[in-house]
Amino acid sequence: MSRFYNRRQFLMASGAALTTTAYGISLPAHAEDLAPTPSMRGGANNYLPDAPIVDRIGGGGFWMTGTVRRAGDGAPLAGQRIQIWAHTTEGHERDQRSHGATLTDQDGVFNLEMPQIVPAFGQAHAHLAYDSEEFETVFLRPVMKNSAEKTLSAHFVLQLA
Secondary structure, three states: OHHHHHHHHHHHHHHHHHHHHHHOOOOOOOHHHEOOOOOOOOOOOOOOOOOOEOOEOOOOOEEEEEEEEEOEOOOEOOOOEEEEEEOEOOEOOOOHHHEEEEEOOOOOEEEEEEOOEOOEOOEOEEEEEEOOOOEOOEEEOOEOOOOOOOEEEEEEEEOEO
């Protein structure tokens, strides 16, 4: 047992030494290195430009949440318009009543209550868009792990246009 333990220690230490020598010491990413979020495939499906800013979509009961930060330094972006739409218990994602927008708060956080998201094409998912002019447009399509969940989060890191 002692021999296995020593061999294991040797292998782990050797691997760490090789990694450090070959690539340098790995440090956590700095905020100035924060890369922009790429648009997700299928994120723009059923997009309707200029969805109104709303307090809630439909009857609510489900929360779409997230953050918006600036690429590079990671600063939170206040007052950014995020559009949200989904296939819900009250309508299809192509229906105008299933679309709405909200603004981020001073900490770059957004929250919008909407009806429960239900599976469409086998997956319960939402669509989100940042589509204003100051930063590059980004479309996201996060998928829920379980269609019974009552919240879903998505996070934007935006690059200046």
